[in-house]
Amino acid sequence: MTHLSVNLNKIGLLRNSRGRNYPNLMSMAERTLELGAFGITIHPRPDQRHATYQDAYDLKNLLQRFPDRELNIEGFPDSQFLSVVLEVEPDQCTLVPDDPNQLTSDHGWNVARDQDALRPVIAKLKEKGIRVVLFMDPEAENMTLAKEIGADRVELYTEAYANAYGKDGFEQVVEQYQQAAQAAIDAGLGVNAGHDLDLNNIEPLCRAGRVTEVSIGHALTIEALDLGWDNVVKAYLSKLA
Numbered sequence: 001m002t003h004l005s006v007n008l009n010k011i012g013l014l015r016n017s018r019g020r021n022y023p024n025l026m027s028m029a030e031r032t033l034e035l036g037a038f039g040i041t042i043h044p045r046p047d048q049r050h051a052t053y054q055d056a057y058d059l060k061n062l063l064q065r066f067p068d069r070e071l072n073i074e075g076f077p078d079s080q081f082l083s084v085v086l087e088v089e090p091d092q093c094t095l096v097p098d099d100p101n102q103l104t105s106d107h108g109w110n111v112a113r114d115q116d117a118l119r120p121v122i123a124k125l126k127e128k129g130i131r132v133v134l135f136m137d138p139e140a141e142n143m144t145l146a147k148e149i150g151a152d153r154v155e156l157y158t159e160a161y162a163n164a165y166g167k168d169g170f171e172q173v174v175e176q177y178q179q180a181a182q183a184a185i186d187a188g189l190g191v192n193a194g195h196d197l198d199l200n201n202i203e204p205l206c207r208a209g210r211v212t213e214v215s216i217g218h219a220l221t222i223e224a225l226d227l228g229w230d231n232v233v234k235a236y237l238s239k240l241a
């Protein structure tokens with residue numbers, strides 16, 4: 001079984017597009033948890049184009065009512081992000097090496113180059129009891145160092161996996177991700193995965209049982225336009241059971 005953490009960035013994008021609290025991100029989070037999702041993810045970016053720092057505080061309060069579920073806050077560890085996360089104290093923080101003006105996340109950490117910057121950040125988050133995840137490309141050779149600098153888990157960046165789905169060579173890509181996941185496990189890390197996962201491509205990634213949690217938002221929100229939010233969340237839960 002793989003846990004589903006629903007990323008509500010795109011609900012925040014819709015909300016912010018009219019400057020009113022509609023759709024209500026907290027209501028969508030509550031509804032999603034009541035449907036059985038394990039967690040809620042947001043990725044507040046410096047421009048707060050979708051999820052905001054206030055959403056982090058509000059979601060933390062909401063999650064008090066769901067003690068067996070988790071809040072995952074993703075983002076680049078700049079001073080603003082870190083001060084919010086250290087105050088909110090989510091269950092999990094996923095560090096992502098994004099520049100402020102990036103359209104979306106499009107690469108994992110270069111842990112060899114960034115290790116000196118990451119070590120104290122990871123230590124500070126762990127002092128607060130926050131599980132720390134590093135957003136990583138599926139490269140088995142980097143997992144040992146990710147563990148050495150203090151990460152609890154890695155999140156495999158799955159855009160390449162999603163792009164390969166349905167095409168020649170997909171099985172080789174699946175194998176690369178499974179090898180990276182196994183290398184992470186062998187190094188003592190947990191394995192999360194995310195980015196561009198959807199109802200069609202989710203199962204081959206999770207079938208081997210190495211992935212503890214997937215975080216999904218963009219495709220899930222779009223799929224909900226056709227199928228309805230409740231049906232889509234239930235469909236993911238069924239595929240991940």
Ligand SMILES: CC(=O)[C@@H](O)[C@H](O)COP(=O)(O)O
Nearest residue numbers: 009043074096104105194195
């Ligand atoms: C890190 C990652 O792949 C996603 O969690 C990211 O949050 C997507 O960000 P946008 O929703 O801004 O595209």
Ligand SMILES: NCC(=O)COP(=O)(O)O
Nearest residue numbers: 194195196215216217218
């Ligand atoms: N970490 C991945 C995530 O939270 C959502 O990514 P996506 O499903 O919006 O591509």
